[in-house]
Structures are given as C-alpha cells and as structure tokens.
Amino acid sequence: MTRVVLALDSFKGSITASAAAEAVRDGWLSQRAGDDVVLRPMADGGEGTLDAFAAAIAGARRRPVTVTGPDDAATDAAWLLLPDGTGVVELSSTSGIEVLGGQLRPWDAGTVGFGEAIAAALAGGAQRLVLGIGSSASTDGGVGALTALGARFADADGAPVAPGLRGVASAASVDLAGLRALPPGGALVLSDVSNPLCGPRGAAAVFGPQKGLDAAGVVAADAALARLAALVADAAGPAHPGPATPGAGAAGGTGFALLAWGAALVPGSAEVAELIGLDAAVAGADLVITGEGSYDDQSAAGKVPAFVAQAAAAAGVATALVAGRIAADADVSAFTAARSLTDLAGSAEASLADPARWLRAAGTALSRTV
Structure with missing residues (x-):
C-alpha cells in the first residue's frame, strides 16, 4: 500500500x-x-490561511466584520478567534485582489480594510495576532492598514493622503504616535514571499504588473515606496528593521508597514506547516x-x-x-x-x-x- x-x-x-x-x-x-x-491542506499567508487555521484548531470561532474593500465599497469578511486568545486576520479577504473581481485598481486600491479588521480583532479581545498578508490588491506600502490603526500620513499641505498608491506618491509626512498598541502577545505576520520593499526584487517591480501597473507605473511606484520608507524610518526611529528586510515587500509593502508597527515577519508556509x-x-x-x-x-x-x-x-x-x-x-x-x-x-x-x-x-x- x-x-x-x-x-x-x-x-x-x-x-x-x-x-x-x-x-x-x-x-x-x-x-x-x-x-x-x-x-x-496548506496555506502561506495568502488566500485560505484563515480556513487552514479554522480546520486545524478545535474551538476556533469566526467573527464577522464589515470593512472598506480595495474598491472602497463595504466588504463582508471575518477574522478568527482561537481558544488561546489569538486573533487571525487575513488580508486576502479584506484587501485582496480577488475582492476586486478582476477589476484592477493599481493606483487606488489600498489596505485600509485589512487595518479595520485588525482593529476589530483587537476590540474583540485578541491577545495576540497572526496576520496573513498574501494576495493583496494594492501597492500602498501598508499605508491604508496603518491609517486604520491610528497612524497619520499627510501630503505637503498637511491633508490626509488619498487611498492607495496615489496617496503614497503624495505623502510628505508620517506620524506614528497615534498607532494602536500591539496586543500583549504581539503580532506575527505570515508572509508568502521574501522580497524587500524596493528595487528590482521589490514590491512594485515584481508584483506591480499583476496588480495593473505598466512599466512607467512600476518605476513611479518604486520611487514612491522608497520615499515612504524614508519617512516611516524617520517616524519609527532606528529600531525599524528597514525596507531591505526579507518580506518587507510582501502585499505591496504591507510587510514593511507592519514592521513599523512592531510586528514580526515569518515565512507563512512554515507556520501553517507546523500547525497542521x-x-x-x-x-x-x-x-x-x-x-x-x-x-x-x-x-x-x-x-x-x-x-x-x-x-x-x-x-x-x-x-x-x-x-x-x-x-x-x-x-x-x-x-x-x-x-x-x-x-x-x-x-x-x-x-x-x-x-x-x-x-x-x-x-x-x-x-x-x-
């Protein structure tokens, strides 16, 4: 046999x-x-991560949440509360490319819905977070997610930046003072890639085209992310691991943003494999x-x-x-x-x-x- x-x-x-x-x-x-x-069944931090945890852990409970999708429309999603108090949140179901239904928005899709779901998990009592960040629709450097968690990104006139990459390109200042605190058990980010934020292997160059960016858009996006990285590094201080960190380019740069929050990035496949x-x-x-x-x-x-x-x-x-x-x-x-x-x-x-x-x-x- x-x-x-x-x-x-x-x-x-x-x-x-x-x-x-x-x-x-x-x-x-x-x-x-x-x-x-x-x-x-496996997952790596992208689509299906929530299902993998739900199937593997007895007593896991889905908690419904309505968030702002990458098309700016109300999107029904869920986060998962595990018996040990861990909250599992999946970017793909809140700010993922599949939420767009095939209509790409390379300059306007953002991650605010993902941040809203994380905030819901914190409000729902999560004592630790596991965040799956694969399958994103955007290249917004995680600006939307951090904004939903209390950060402020402003343009040269001091006004809040627009959602998505368009807002990243106009960002002139970053204030992280209002960010919600991490839960007591911290936040573990499951990344399905090891790419840095910028450069030839960065978020824009490698993943931008599948999100709708043309060649000129990739160049502009990479430059915008590099400027964002400098602003975030100044705001976060010397403890920030930096844009070259493996996985910082995951989910259009959301990995980099979560590092600024204090989360830890790990390969998603390894975490799910251990779980199952x-x-x-x-x-x-x-x-x-x-x-x-x-x-x-x-x-x-x-x-x-x-x-x-x-x-x-x-x-x-x-x-x-x-x-x-x-x-x-x-x-x-x-x-x-x-x-x-x-x-x-x-x-x-x-x-x-x-x-x-x-x-x-x-x-x-x-x-x-x-």
Missing part, C-alpha cells in the same frame, strides 16, 4: 485548498483504491503531492509548493506538482512529476471553469505514472 500526502495550497479565486486536495485524492483513488491518502503537522505526515509518506494555481518564477520565494518540496526532500520523500498553470520559465526540477490543469483541460478557460474536474484528472494521471 502506498501512502500519499496531499499538501496543496488554494488555487486562487478558483478552488480552496481543502477542495483541491479532495479532488486530487478522488482522482488518485479511482485508480489505486487501496492506497492511504492523507490530506494536509506536515512534517509528521511527510515522514511516513511514499509520495507528497503539492500545488497551487499558478506555478512560476516567483513560486520558489516562499510559496507553498517550494516549501513542501523542501520538507519532503529533507525526509527523503519524492514530491509531485499539480498547478493550474506552469509557466514556461518555472523550474520544476524539484518535482518527480508535474501536471498542469491548463494542459489537461486544453485551455486556461476550461480548467478555471471546472477546476475540481481537472484536479481529479491530475490525480488520476499521477497515480498511473508516479
């Missing part, structure tokens, strides 16, 4: 991590019914299957598949990859086999229309070949 561990991330905007794992399991068992297939007992599951496996919606050249920088592959390799276990699409420039050498739903379905449109069907097909294909 073969033991297979399924540790997939969500396929962003398409199917949850749990449902994706279940579909691959069904495909595998359709050919190898006697195998032991273990589900360990991934190492113990992998140790007894013959094969691990991981995946995500789009596997590309960014996936090695803290995303779930790369992390899972490393954990499996450390245990001497082979890993296979399933992804909605596998980019031409992606390095898949860490995987024994790789399957793209786009290739199986014949097109991206077909795979997105029924991801569960093609995930089952991927599970079936892997069961025959791995």
Whole structure:
C-alpha cells in the first residue's frame, strides 16, 4: 500500500485548498483504491490561511466584520478567534485582489480594510495576532492598514493622503504616535514571499504588473515606496528593521508597514506547516503531492509548493506538482512529476471553469505514472 500526502495550497479565486486536495485524492483513488491518502491542506499567508487555521484548531470561532474593500465599497469578511486568545486576520479577504473581481485598481486600491479588521480583532479581545498578508490588491506600502490603526500620513499641505498608491506618491509626512498598541502577545505576520520593499526584487517591480501597473507605473511606484520608507524610518526611529528586510515587500509593502508597527515577519508556509503537522505526515509518506494555481518564477520565494518540496526532500520523500498553470520559465526540477490543469483541460478557460474536474484528472494521471 502506498501512502500519499496531499499538501496543496488554494488555487486562487478558483478552488480552496481543502477542495483541491479532495479532488486530487478522488482522482488518485479511482485508480489505486487501496492506497492511504492523507490530506494536509496548506496555506502561506495568502488566500485560505484563515480556513487552514479554522480546520486545524478545535474551538476556533469566526467573527464577522464589515470593512472598506480595495474598491472602497463595504466588504463582508471575518477574522478568527482561537481558544488561546489569538486573533487571525487575513488580508486576502479584506484587501485582496480577488475582492476586486478582476477589476484592477493599481493606483487606488489600498489596505485600509485589512487595518479595520485588525482593529476589530483587537476590540474583540485578541491577545495576540497572526496576520496573513498574501494576495493583496494594492501597492500602498501598508499605508491604508496603518491609517486604520491610528497612524497619520499627510501630503505637503498637511491633508490626509488619498487611498492607495496615489496617496503614497503624495505623502510628505508620517506620524506614528497615534498607532494602536500591539496586543500583549504581539503580532506575527505570515508572509508568502521574501522580497524587500524596493528595487528590482521589490514590491512594485515584481508584483506591480499583476496588480495593473505598466512599466512607467512600476518605476513611479518604486520611487514612491522608497520615499515612504524614508519617512516611516524617520517616524519609527532606528529600531525599524528597514525596507531591505526579507518580506518587507510582501502585499505591496504591507510587510514593511507592519514592521513599523512592531510586528514580526515569518515565512507563512512554515507556520501553517507546523500547525497542521506536515512534517509528521511527510515522514511516513511514499509520495507528497503539492500545488497551487499558478506555478512560476516567483513560486520558489516562499510559496507553498517550494516549501513542501523542501520538507519532503529533507525526509527523503519524492514530491509531485499539480498547478493550474506552469509557466514556461518555472523550474520544476524539484518535482518527480508535474501536471498542469491548463494542459489537461486544453485551455486556461476550461480548467478555471471546472477546476475540481481537472484536479481529479491530475490525480488520476499521477497515480498511473508516479
């Protein structure tokens, strides 16, 4: 009997991590019914992080909250209260790119809703915070989030800056004196990338285009974030870790802003893996299957598949990859086999229309070949 561990991330905007794992399991068992297939849905701080904590921790309670979305409209979301008093807040459901429904707002989307949800968790009694910051819609340097928590960002005339990157570009002063205090247990930020705030690997250069920035916009955004970094560093004092800190560029620079608040940045995949007992599951496996919606050249920088592959390799276990699409420039050498739903379905449109069907097909294909 073969033991297979399924540790997939969500396929962003398409199917949850749990449902994706279940579909691959069904495909595998359709050919190898006697195998032991273990589900360990993963997350890395982006979409699905709240669900991963809710599924893994008995007694976790969802607390609904209405926040200002990245389109400035009221958005229904939730934060999670764990039995030990930890509040879990996910940026993707409050200020995420999926909230926009495909309508990008590169200059105007912001993170104020994420900050509002954090404030709600503090008001709701959270004694510690775990903040997932993947899948953002904006490149606002976390200005919106800090504003919702009491910071003040003003333009040259002393007026509050506009939401989003447009406001970052006009910021002339930063006052952090009004920031709410961290909860007694502090704040842990789960980042799905290790990029710095600025430069060729920074928030604007790497992630700006997927949020709608053109080439000129990327240059302008990077310059605006660099100016913001200097202003925040002056306001925060020498203790601020700085814009070069790994993960500072996560979520359009929200990682940098949360550092200014005093939070600690950690790789999200590692925290979730510890929570769900991934190492113990992998140790007894013959094969691990991981995946995500789009596997590309960014996936090695803290995303779930790369992390899972490393954990499996450390245990001497082979890993296979399933992804909605596998980019031409992606390095898949860490995987024994790789399957793209786009290739199986014949097109991206077909795979997105029924991801569960093609995930089952991927599970079936892997069961025959791995």
